[in-house]
Amino acid sequence: MIEISNVSKTYGTGNSAVHALKDVNLTIPKGTIHGVIGLSGAGKSTLIRCVNLLERPSTGSVSVDGQEMTRLSRGELNRARHRIGMIFQHFNLLTTRTVFDNVALPLELMGESRSAIKDRVLPLLELVGLSDKAKQYPAQLSGGQKQRVAIARALASKPNVLLCDEATSALDPQTTSSILELLREINQQLGITILLITHEMEVVKSICHRVSLISDGELVEDAEVGDFFTAPITQLGREFLNDFLQLSPPKELIERLSDTPSEHTHPVVRLTFSGDAVSTPLISRLARECSVDVSILQAKVESIQDRTLGLMIAELLGSPAQTQEAMAYLEAHQLQVEVLGHVQRNV
Ligand SMILES: Nc1ncnc2c1ncn2[C@@H]1O[C@H](COP(=O)(O)OP(=O)(O)OP(=O)(O)O)[C@@H](O)[C@H]1O
Ligand SMILES: [Mg+2]
Incomplete structure:
Protein backbone atom coordinates (compact mmCIF):
# COMPACT_ATOMS: atom_id res chain seq x y z
CA MET A 1 0.00 0.00 0.00
CA PHE A 244 -9.82 9.97 -26.10
CA LEU A 245 -13.22 9.32 -27.63
CA GLN A 246 -12.49 11.82 -30.39
CA LEU A 247 -16.02 13.07 -30.17
CA SER A 248 -16.50 16.73 -30.84
CA PRO A 249 -18.87 18.50 -33.20
CA PRO A 250 -17.80 18.99 -36.83
CA LYS A 251 -15.74 22.18 -37.29
CA GLU A 252 -18.32 23.62 -39.64
CA LEU A 253 -20.94 23.32 -36.88
CA ILE A 254 -18.67 24.73 -34.13
CA GLU A 255 -18.30 27.89 -36.22
CA ARG A 256 -22.08 28.31 -36.32
CA LEU A 257 -22.63 27.68 -32.59
CA SER A 258 -23.68 30.61 -30.46
CA ASP A 259 -23.80 30.77 -26.66
CA THR A 260 -27.18 32.43 -26.46
CA PRO A 261 -30.42 30.67 -27.30
CA SER A 262 -33.28 32.47 -28.98
CA GLU A 263 -36.65 31.75 -30.56
CA HIS A 264 -34.84 30.95 -33.79
CA THR A 265 -32.18 28.54 -32.54
CA HIS A 266 -32.06 24.97 -31.34
CA PRO A 267 -29.58 23.33 -29.00
CA VAL A 268 -26.66 21.10 -29.94
CA VAL A 269 -26.00 18.73 -27.08
CA ARG A 270 -23.41 16.16 -26.07
CA LEU A 271 -25.11 13.19 -24.41
CA THR A 272 -23.17 10.78 -22.26
CA PHE A 273 -24.86 7.66 -21.06
CA SER A 274 -23.85 4.48 -19.30
CA GLY A 275 -25.40 1.43 -17.72
CA ASP A 276 -29.01 0.66 -18.62
CA ALA A 277 -29.38 3.86 -20.63
CA VAL A 278 -27.09 2.43 -23.35
CA SER A 279 -29.50 -0.38 -24.19
CA THR A 280 -32.70 1.66 -23.84
CA PRO A 281 -34.20 3.18 -27.01
CA LEU A 282 -34.29 6.62 -25.41
CA ILE A 283 -33.90 8.65 -28.58
CA SER A 284 -36.98 7.22 -30.25
CA ARG A 285 -38.93 7.62 -26.99
CA LEU A 286 -37.72 11.18 -26.77
CA ALA A 287 -39.04 11.88 -30.23
CA ARG A 288 -42.42 10.36 -29.31
CA GLU A 289 -42.87 11.73 -25.81
CA CYS A 290 -41.43 15.24 -26.20
CA SER A 291 -42.26 15.79 -29.88
CA VAL A 292 -38.73 16.80 -30.79
CA ASP A 293 -36.75 15.52 -33.71
CA VAL A 294 -33.22 14.38 -33.02
CA SER A 295 -30.54 14.79 -35.62
CA ILE A 296 -27.55 12.63 -34.63
CA LEU A 297 -24.23 14.18 -35.69
CA GLN A 298 -21.84 11.71 -34.07
CA ALA A 299 -22.21 8.66 -31.87
CA LYS A 300 -19.95 6.10 -30.26
CA VAL A 301 -20.18 3.22 -27.82
CA GLU A 302 -17.11 2.17 -25.79
CA SER A 303 -16.56 -0.73 -23.41
CA ILE A 304 -14.54 0.25 -20.35
CA GLN A 305 -13.81 -2.68 -18.07
CA ASP A 306 -17.27 -4.00 -17.18
CA ARG A 307 -19.04 -0.78 -18.16
CA THR A 308 -20.49 0.46 -21.40
CA LEU A 309 -20.31 4.11 -22.27
CA GLY A 310 -22.33 5.78 -25.00
CA LEU A 311 -21.70 9.23 -26.39
CA MET A 312 -23.65 11.21 -28.88
CA ILE A 313 -23.63 14.68 -30.31
CA ALA A 314 -27.06 15.67 -31.55
CA GLU A 315 -29.21 18.61 -32.53
CA LEU A 316 -32.58 18.76 -30.82
CA LEU A 317 -35.15 20.13 -33.21
CA GLY A 318 -38.26 21.64 -31.70
CA SER A 319 -39.65 24.75 -30.03
CA PRO A 320 -37.64 26.11 -27.04
CA ALA A 321 -40.22 24.62 -24.66
CA GLN A 322 -40.04 21.22 -26.38
CA THR A 323 -36.25 21.08 -26.39
CA GLN A 324 -36.14 22.10 -22.71
CA GLU A 325 -38.56 19.33 -21.91
CA ALA A 326 -36.49 16.90 -23.97
CA MET A 327 -33.31 17.74 -22.03
CA ALA A 328 -35.12 17.33 -18.71
CA TYR A 329 -36.45 13.98 -19.97
CA LEU A 330 -32.90 12.81 -20.83
CA GLU A 331 -31.49 13.94 -17.50
CA ALA A 332 -34.32 12.17 -15.70
CA HIS A 333 -33.15 9.00 -17.46
CA GLN A 334 -29.59 9.37 -16.13
CA LEU A 335 -28.07 10.82 -19.27
CA GLN A 336 -25.60 13.62 -18.85
CA VAL A 337 -26.62 16.48 -21.08
CA GLU A 338 -24.10 19.16 -21.97
CA VAL A 339 -25.32 22.01 -24.17
CA LEU A 340 -22.50 22.80 -26.59
CA GLY A 341 -24.30 25.81 -28.08
CA HIS A 342 -27.20 26.85 -30.22
CA VAL A 343 -27.58 26.95 -33.98
CA GLN A 344 -29.96 28.87 -36.20
CA ARG A 345 -32.88 26.88 -37.41
CA ASN A 346 -32.88 26.07 -41.06
CA VAL A 347 -36.16 27.58 -42.19
N1 LIG B 1 14.22 19.45 -11.02
C1 LIG B 1 13.35 20.44 -11.27
N2 LIG B 1 13.68 21.74 -11.01
C2 LIG B 1 12.80 22.74 -11.21
N3 LIG B 1 11.57 22.57 -11.69
C3 LIG B 1 11.18 21.31 -11.97
C4 LIG B 1 12.06 20.19 -11.78
N4 LIG B 1 11.38 19.06 -12.14
C5 LIG B 1 10.16 19.46 -12.54
N5 LIG B 1 10.03 20.81 -12.44
C6 LIG B 1 8.83 21.61 -12.76
O1 LIG B 1 7.75 21.08 -12.00
C7 LIG B 1 6.55 21.04 -12.77
C8 LIG B 1 6.04 19.60 -12.83
O2 LIG B 1 6.97 18.83 -13.60
P1 LIG B 1 6.82 17.26 -13.83
O3 LIG B 1 8.05 16.80 -14.52
O4 LIG B 1 6.46 16.61 -12.55
O5 LIG B 1 5.56 17.23 -14.81
P2 LIG B 1 4.94 16.01 -15.65
O6 LIG B 1 3.47 16.02 -15.36
O7 LIG B 1 5.71 14.78 -15.40
O8 LIG B 1 5.15 16.50 -17.16
P3 LIG B 1 5.47 15.62 -18.50
O9 LIG B 1 4.14 15.00 -18.90
O10 LIG B 1 5.90 16.65 -19.47
O11 LIG B 1 6.51 14.61 -18.16
C9 LIG B 1 6.90 21.64 -14.13
O12 LIG B 1 6.55 22.99 -14.10
C10 LIG B 1 8.40 21.46 -14.21
O13 LIG B 1 8.97 22.46 -15.01
MG1 LIG C 1 6.87 13.52 -16.57
Whole structure:
Protein backbone atom coordinates (compact mmCIF):
# COMPACT_ATOMS: atom_id res chain seq x y z
CA MET A 1 0.00 0.00 0.00
CA ILE A 2 1.17 3.49 -0.87
CA GLU A 3 -0.07 6.44 1.18
CA ILE A 4 0.67 9.94 0.03
CA SER A 5 -0.46 12.46 2.66
CA ASN A 6 -0.54 16.23 2.26
CA VAL A 7 2.45 16.16 -0.08
CA SER A 8 3.63 19.44 -1.56
CA LYS A 9 6.76 19.94 -3.61
CA THR A 10 8.26 23.28 -4.53
CA TYR A 11 11.30 23.55 -6.79
CA GLY A 12 13.41 26.68 -6.33
CA THR A 13 12.59 29.65 -4.14
CA GLY A 14 11.24 33.20 -4.33
CA ASN A 15 10.15 34.45 -7.73
CA SER A 16 11.47 31.37 -9.51
CA ALA A 17 9.64 28.91 -7.22
CA VAL A 18 7.62 26.23 -9.04
CA HIS A 19 4.85 24.63 -6.99
CA ALA A 20 4.92 21.24 -8.69
CA LEU A 21 2.67 19.49 -6.13
CA LYS A 22 0.10 21.14 -3.90
CA ASP A 23 -1.21 19.22 -0.88
CA VAL A 24 -1.69 15.90 -2.66
CA ASN A 25 -3.46 13.06 -0.84
CA LEU A 26 -3.69 9.63 -2.42
CA THR A 27 -4.01 6.06 -1.12
CA ILE A 28 -3.18 3.14 -3.38
CA PRO A 29 -4.27 -0.22 -1.96
CA LYS A 30 -1.93 -3.21 -2.14
CA GLY A 31 -2.11 -5.20 -5.36
CA THR A 32 -3.92 -2.58 -7.43
CA ILE A 33 -2.90 -0.77 -10.60
CA HIS A 34 -3.32 2.97 -10.20
CA GLY A 35 -2.97 5.42 -13.07
CA VAL A 36 -2.16 9.11 -12.80
CA ILE A 37 -2.91 11.26 -15.82
CA GLY A 38 -2.41 14.94 -16.47
CA LEU A 39 -1.12 17.40 -19.02
CA SER A 40 2.59 17.97 -19.54
CA GLY A 41 4.08 19.81 -16.57
CA ALA A 42 1.15 18.93 -14.27
CA GLY A 43 3.43 17.25 -11.73
CA LYS A 44 3.07 13.55 -12.61
CA SER A 45 6.77 12.68 -12.61
CA THR A 46 7.31 14.72 -9.47
CA LEU A 47 4.53 12.76 -7.76
CA ILE A 48 5.87 9.34 -8.72
CA ARG A 49 9.45 10.35 -7.81
CA CYS A 50 8.25 11.43 -4.37
CA VAL A 51 7.17 7.82 -3.72
CA ASN A 52 10.71 6.43 -3.77
CA LEU A 53 12.17 9.76 -2.69
CA LEU A 54 14.07 10.43 -5.92
CA GLU A 55 12.46 13.78 -5.08
CA ARG A 56 11.99 14.70 -1.44
CA PRO A 57 8.56 16.22 -0.71
CA SER A 58 8.80 19.79 0.61
CA THR A 59 6.06 18.95 3.11
CA GLY A 60 3.85 15.97 3.80
CA SER A 61 4.60 12.28 4.10
CA VAL A 62 4.82 9.19 1.91
CA SER A 63 4.53 5.71 3.30
CA VAL A 64 5.05 2.48 1.40
CA ASP A 65 3.84 -0.73 3.06
CA GLY A 66 3.62 1.11 6.35
CA GLN A 67 7.15 2.48 6.19
CA GLU A 68 7.36 6.25 6.39
CA MET A 69 9.82 7.07 3.59
CA THR A 70 10.68 10.63 4.54
CA ARG A 71 11.97 9.59 7.97
CA LEU A 72 14.43 6.90 6.83
CA SER A 73 18.20 7.20 7.15
CA ARG A 74 20.23 6.90 3.94
CA GLY A 75 20.94 3.19 4.55
CA GLU A 76 17.32 2.43 5.41
CA LEU A 77 16.15 4.32 2.34
CA ASN A 78 18.45 2.25 0.11
CA ARG A 79 16.98 -0.93 1.55
CA ALA A 80 13.42 0.40 1.21
CA ARG A 81 14.10 1.17 -2.46
CA HIS A 82 14.76 -2.53 -3.10
CA ARG A 83 11.05 -2.97 -2.45
CA ILE A 84 10.17 -0.30 -5.03
CA GLY A 85 11.06 -0.94 -8.68
CA MET A 86 10.90 1.80 -11.29
CA ILE A 87 10.77 1.95 -15.08
CA PHE A 88 11.07 4.98 -17.32
CA GLN A 89 10.04 6.22 -20.76
CA HIS A 90 13.56 5.90 -22.18
CA PHE A 91 14.39 2.60 -20.45
CA ASN A 92 17.66 3.88 -18.84
CA LEU A 93 19.65 0.72 -19.62
CA LEU A 94 23.44 0.60 -19.46
CA THR A 95 24.59 0.30 -23.06
CA THR A 96 27.92 -1.37 -22.22
CA ARG A 97 26.25 -4.21 -20.31
CA THR A 98 24.50 -7.21 -21.78
CA VAL A 99 20.81 -7.87 -21.14
CA PHE A 100 21.75 -10.36 -18.42
CA ASP A 101 24.14 -7.93 -16.74
CA ASN A 102 21.61 -5.07 -16.86
CA VAL A 103 19.09 -7.21 -14.99
CA ALA A 104 21.84 -8.42 -12.63
CA LEU A 105 22.97 -4.91 -11.69
CA PRO A 106 20.67 -4.27 -8.70
CA LEU A 107 21.56 -7.71 -7.33
CA GLU A 108 25.29 -6.99 -7.69
CA LEU A 109 24.76 -3.73 -5.80
CA MET A 110 23.00 -5.71 -3.07
CA GLY A 111 26.09 -7.95 -2.82
CA GLU A 112 24.42 -11.15 -4.06
CA SER A 113 26.61 -14.08 -5.11
CA ARG A 114 27.09 -14.90 -8.80
CA SER A 115 25.06 -18.09 -8.50
CA ALA A 116 22.22 -16.37 -6.61
CA ILE A 117 22.20 -13.71 -9.33
CA LYS A 118 21.94 -16.34 -12.07
CA ASP A 119 19.10 -18.08 -10.22
CA ARG A 120 17.20 -14.81 -10.08
CA VAL A 121 18.01 -13.31 -13.51
CA LEU A 122 17.26 -16.31 -15.73
CA PRO A 123 13.63 -16.77 -14.54
CA LEU A 124 13.11 -13.01 -14.85
CA LEU A 125 14.30 -13.06 -18.46
CA GLU A 126 11.90 -15.90 -19.05
CA LEU A 127 9.05 -13.96 -17.41
CA VAL A 128 9.60 -11.01 -19.75
CA GLY A 129 10.11 -13.27 -22.78
CA LEU A 130 13.79 -12.52 -23.42
CA SER A 131 15.54 -15.78 -22.49
CA ASP A 132 17.20 -15.88 -25.91
CA LYS A 133 18.56 -12.32 -25.62
CA ALA A 134 20.63 -12.69 -22.42
CA LYS A 135 23.96 -12.09 -24.16
CA GLN A 136 22.81 -9.26 -26.42
CA TYR A 137 23.42 -5.56 -25.80
CA PRO A 138 20.65 -2.92 -25.56
CA ALA A 139 21.57 -1.49 -28.98
CA GLN A 140 20.60 -4.83 -30.53
CA LEU A 141 17.06 -4.68 -29.10
CA SER A 142 13.79 -3.04 -30.15
CA GLY A 143 12.14 -0.44 -27.89
CA GLY A 144 9.67 -2.99 -26.54
CA GLN A 145 12.47 -5.45 -25.80
CA LYS A 146 14.47 -2.73 -24.02
CA GLN A 147 11.47 -1.97 -21.81
CA ARG A 148 11.17 -5.69 -21.04
CA VAL A 149 14.80 -5.67 -19.86
CA ALA A 150 14.04 -2.60 -17.73
CA ILE A 151 11.02 -4.38 -16.23
CA ALA A 152 13.10 -7.47 -15.43
CA ARG A 153 15.74 -5.24 -13.83
CA ALA A 154 13.07 -3.43 -11.79
CA LEU A 155 11.78 -6.79 -10.54
CA ALA A 156 15.22 -8.19 -9.68
CA SER A 157 15.13 -7.09 -6.03
CA LYS A 158 11.62 -8.57 -5.57
CA PRO A 159 9.77 -5.30 -5.11
CA ASN A 160 6.20 -5.00 -3.78
CA VAL A 161 5.68 -1.81 -5.74
CA LEU A 162 6.47 -0.91 -9.34
CA LEU A 163 6.55 2.73 -10.42
CA CYS A 164 6.16 3.39 -14.15
CA ASP A 165 6.90 6.87 -15.51
CA GLU A 166 5.45 7.04 -19.04
CA ALA A 167 6.74 3.50 -19.60
CA THR A 168 4.98 3.07 -22.93
CA SER A 169 5.15 6.62 -24.31
CA ALA A 170 8.11 5.87 -26.57
CA LEU A 171 6.50 2.73 -28.01
CA ASP A 172 4.15 2.11 -30.93
CA PRO A 173 0.56 1.06 -30.12
CA GLN A 174 1.12 -2.66 -30.67
CA THR A 175 4.26 -2.77 -28.53
CA THR A 176 2.47 -0.65 -25.93
CA SER A 177 -0.27 -3.30 -25.70
CA SER A 178 2.27 -6.09 -25.20
CA ILE A 179 4.08 -4.16 -22.44
CA LEU A 180 0.77 -3.36 -20.73
CA GLU A 181 -0.15 -7.03 -20.95
CA LEU A 182 3.15 -7.89 -19.25
CA LEU A 183 2.50 -5.33 -16.49
CA ARG A 184 -0.94 -6.82 -15.96
CA GLU A 185 0.59 -10.32 -15.63
CA ILE A 186 3.14 -9.01 -13.14
CA ASN A 187 0.35 -7.41 -11.11
CA GLN A 188 -1.78 -10.55 -11.15
CA GLN A 189 0.88 -13.23 -10.76
CA LEU A 190 3.22 -11.46 -8.34
CA GLY A 191 0.65 -9.25 -6.59
CA ILE A 192 2.81 -6.18 -7.18
CA THR A 193 1.15 -2.80 -6.66
CA ILE A 194 1.66 -0.65 -9.76
CA LEU A 195 1.60 3.13 -9.87
CA LEU A 196 1.85 4.33 -13.42
CA ILE A 197 1.74 7.77 -14.87
CA THR A 198 0.77 8.45 -18.41
CA HIS A 199 -0.83 11.09 -20.57
CA GLU A 200 -2.67 8.40 -22.53
CA MET A 201 -6.23 7.49 -21.57
CA GLU A 202 -5.85 4.28 -23.59
CA VAL A 203 -3.24 3.06 -21.07
CA VAL A 204 -5.55 3.86 -18.17
CA LYS A 205 -8.45 2.16 -19.89
CA SER A 206 -6.50 -1.02 -20.63
CA ILE A 207 -4.95 -1.83 -17.28
CA CYS A 208 -5.77 0.51 -14.41
CA HIS A 209 -8.23 -0.15 -11.60
CA ARG A 210 -8.32 3.44 -10.41
CA VAL A 211 -7.15 6.70 -11.88
CA SER A 212 -6.24 10.13 -10.57
CA LEU A 213 -6.13 13.31 -12.58
CA ILE A 214 -3.53 15.88 -11.66
CA SER A 215 -3.81 19.47 -12.84
CA ASP A 216 -1.25 22.14 -12.12
CA GLY A 217 0.08 20.24 -9.09
CA GLU A 218 -3.33 19.47 -7.63
CA LEU A 219 -5.05 16.13 -7.54
CA VAL A 220 -8.46 17.02 -8.95
CA GLU A 221 -10.03 13.60 -9.53
CA ASP A 222 -9.55 10.16 -8.01
CA ALA A 223 -11.99 7.51 -9.15
CA GLU A 224 -12.60 3.96 -10.29
CA VAL A 225 -11.68 3.75 -13.97
CA GLY A 226 -15.27 2.90 -14.96
CA ASP A 227 -16.58 5.94 -13.07
CA PHE A 228 -13.96 8.28 -14.49
CA PHE A 229 -14.67 7.21 -18.05
CA THR A 230 -18.43 7.45 -17.65
CA ALA A 231 -18.66 10.56 -15.46
CA PRO A 232 -15.53 12.68 -15.01
CA ILE A 233 -16.24 15.46 -12.54
CA THR A 234 -13.92 18.20 -13.78
CA GLN A 235 -13.79 20.10 -17.05
CA LEU A 236 -10.23 18.80 -17.60
CA GLY A 237 -11.44 15.24 -17.00
CA ARG A 238 -14.14 15.74 -19.63
CA GLU A 239 -11.55 17.12 -22.06
CA PHE A 240 -9.33 14.05 -21.57
CA LEU A 241 -12.35 11.84 -22.15
CA ASN A 242 -13.53 13.70 -25.23
CA ASP A 243 -10.02 13.68 -26.73
CA PHE A 244 -9.82 9.97 -26.10
CA LEU A 245 -13.22 9.32 -27.63
CA GLN A 246 -12.49 11.82 -30.39
CA LEU A 247 -16.02 13.07 -30.17
CA SER A 248 -16.50 16.73 -30.84
CA PRO A 249 -18.87 18.50 -33.20
CA PRO A 250 -17.80 18.99 -36.83
CA LYS A 251 -15.74 22.18 -37.29
CA GLU A 252 -18.32 23.62 -39.64
CA LEU A 253 -20.94 23.32 -36.88
CA ILE A 254 -18.67 24.73 -34.13
CA GLU A 255 -18.30 27.89 -36.22
CA ARG A 256 -22.08 28.31 -36.32
CA LEU A 257 -22.63 27.68 -32.59
CA SER A 258 -23.68 30.61 -30.46
CA ASP A 259 -23.80 30.77 -26.66
CA THR A 260 -27.18 32.43 -26.46
CA PRO A 261 -30.42 30.67 -27.30
CA SER A 262 -33.28 32.47 -28.98
CA GLU A 263 -36.65 31.75 -30.56
CA HIS A 264 -34.84 30.95 -33.79
CA THR A 265 -32.18 28.54 -32.54
CA HIS A 266 -32.06 24.97 -31.34
CA PRO A 267 -29.58 23.33 -29.00
CA VAL A 268 -26.66 21.10 -29.94
CA VAL A 269 -26.00 18.73 -27.08
CA ARG A 270 -23.41 16.16 -26.07
CA LEU A 271 -25.11 13.19 -24.41
CA THR A 272 -23.17 10.78 -22.26
CA PHE A 273 -24.86 7.66 -21.06
CA SER A 274 -23.85 4.48 -19.30
CA GLY A 275 -25.40 1.43 -17.72
CA ASP A 276 -29.01 0.66 -18.62
CA ALA A 277 -29.38 3.86 -20.63
CA VAL A 278 -27.09 2.43 -23.35
CA SER A 279 -29.50 -0.38 -24.19
CA THR A 280 -32.70 1.66 -23.84
CA PRO A 281 -34.20 3.18 -27.01
CA LEU A 282 -34.29 6.62 -25.41
CA ILE A 283 -33.90 8.65 -28.58
CA SER A 284 -36.98 7.22 -30.25
CA ARG A 285 -38.93 7.62 -26.99
CA LEU A 286 -37.72 11.18 -26.77
CA ALA A 287 -39.04 11.88 -30.23
CA ARG A 288 -42.42 10.36 -29.31
CA GLU A 289 -42.87 11.73 -25.81
CA CYS A 290 -41.43 15.24 -26.20
CA SER A 291 -42.26 15.79 -29.88
CA VAL A 292 -38.73 16.80 -30.79
CA ASP A 293 -36.75 15.52 -33.71
CA VAL A 294 -33.22 14.38 -33.02
CA SER A 295 -30.54 14.79 -35.62
CA ILE A 296 -27.55 12.63 -34.63
CA LEU A 297 -24.23 14.18 -35.69
CA GLN A 298 -21.84 11.71 -34.07
CA ALA A 299 -22.21 8.66 -31.87
CA LYS A 300 -19.95 6.10 -30.26
CA VAL A 301 -20.18 3.22 -27.82
CA GLU A 302 -17.11 2.17 -25.79
CA SER A 303 -16.56 -0.73 -23.41
CA ILE A 304 -14.54 0.25 -20.35
CA GLN A 305 -13.81 -2.68 -18.07
CA ASP A 306 -17.27 -4.00 -17.18
CA ARG A 307 -19.04 -0.78 -18.16
CA THR A 308 -20.49 0.46 -21.40
CA LEU A 309 -20.31 4.11 -22.27
CA GLY A 310 -22.33 5.78 -25.00
CA LEU A 311 -21.70 9.23 -26.39
CA MET A 312 -23.65 11.21 -28.88
CA ILE A 313 -23.63 14.68 -30.31
CA ALA A 314 -27.06 15.67 -31.55
CA GLU A 315 -29.21 18.61 -32.53
CA LEU A 316 -32.58 18.76 -30.82
CA LEU A 317 -35.15 20.13 -33.21
CA GLY A 318 -38.26 21.64 -31.70
CA SER A 319 -39.65 24.75 -30.03
CA PRO A 320 -37.64 26.11 -27.04
CA ALA A 321 -40.22 24.62 -24.66
CA GLN A 322 -40.04 21.22 -26.38
CA THR A 323 -36.25 21.08 -26.39
CA GLN A 324 -36.14 22.10 -22.71
CA GLU A 325 -38.56 19.33 -21.91
CA ALA A 326 -36.49 16.90 -23.97
CA MET A 327 -33.31 17.74 -22.03
CA ALA A 328 -35.12 17.33 -18.71
CA TYR A 329 -36.45 13.98 -19.97
CA LEU A 330 -32.90 12.81 -20.83
CA GLU A 331 -31.49 13.94 -17.50
CA ALA A 332 -34.32 12.17 -15.70
CA HIS A 333 -33.15 9.00 -17.46
CA GLN A 334 -29.59 9.37 -16.13
CA LEU A 335 -28.07 10.82 -19.27
CA GLN A 336 -25.60 13.62 -18.85
CA VAL A 337 -26.62 16.48 -21.08
CA GLU A 338 -24.10 19.16 -21.97
CA VAL A 339 -25.32 22.01 -24.17
CA LEU A 340 -22.50 22.80 -26.59
CA GLY A 341 -24.30 25.81 -28.08
CA HIS A 342 -27.20 26.85 -30.22
CA VAL A 343 -27.58 26.95 -33.98
CA GLN A 344 -29.96 28.87 -36.20
CA ARG A 345 -32.88 26.88 -37.41
CA ASN A 346 -32.88 26.07 -41.06
CA VAL A 347 -36.16 27.58 -42.19
N1 LIG B 1 14.22 19.45 -11.02
C1 LIG B 1 13.35 20.44 -11.27
N2 LIG B 1 13.68 21.74 -11.01
C2 LIG B 1 12.80 22.74 -11.21
N3 LIG B 1 11.57 22.57 -11.69
C3 LIG B 1 11.18 21.31 -11.97
C4 LIG B 1 12.06 20.19 -11.78
N4 LIG B 1 11.38 19.06 -12.14
C5 LIG B 1 10.16 19.46 -12.54
N5 LIG B 1 10.03 20.81 -12.44
C6 LIG B 1 8.83 21.61 -12.76
O1 LIG B 1 7.75 21.08 -12.00
C7 LIG B 1 6.55 21.04 -12.77
C8 LIG B 1 6.04 19.60 -12.83
O2 LIG B 1 6.97 18.83 -13.60
P1 LIG B 1 6.82 17.26 -13.83
O3 LIG B 1 8.05 16.80 -14.52
O4 LIG B 1 6.46 16.61 -12.55
O5 LIG B 1 5.56 17.23 -14.81
P2 LIG B 1 4.94 16.01 -15.65
O6 LIG B 1 3.47 16.02 -15.36
O7 LIG B 1 5.71 14.78 -15.40
O8 LIG B 1 5.15 16.50 -17.16
P3 LIG B 1 5.47 15.62 -18.50
O9 LIG B 1 4.14 15.00 -18.90
O10 LIG B 1 5.90 16.65 -19.47
O11 LIG B 1 6.51 14.61 -18.16
C9 LIG B 1 6.90 21.64 -14.13
O12 LIG B 1 6.55 22.99 -14.10
C10 LIG B 1 8.40 21.46 -14.21
O13 LIG B 1 8.97 22.46 -15.01
MG1 LIG C 1 6.87 13.52 -16.57
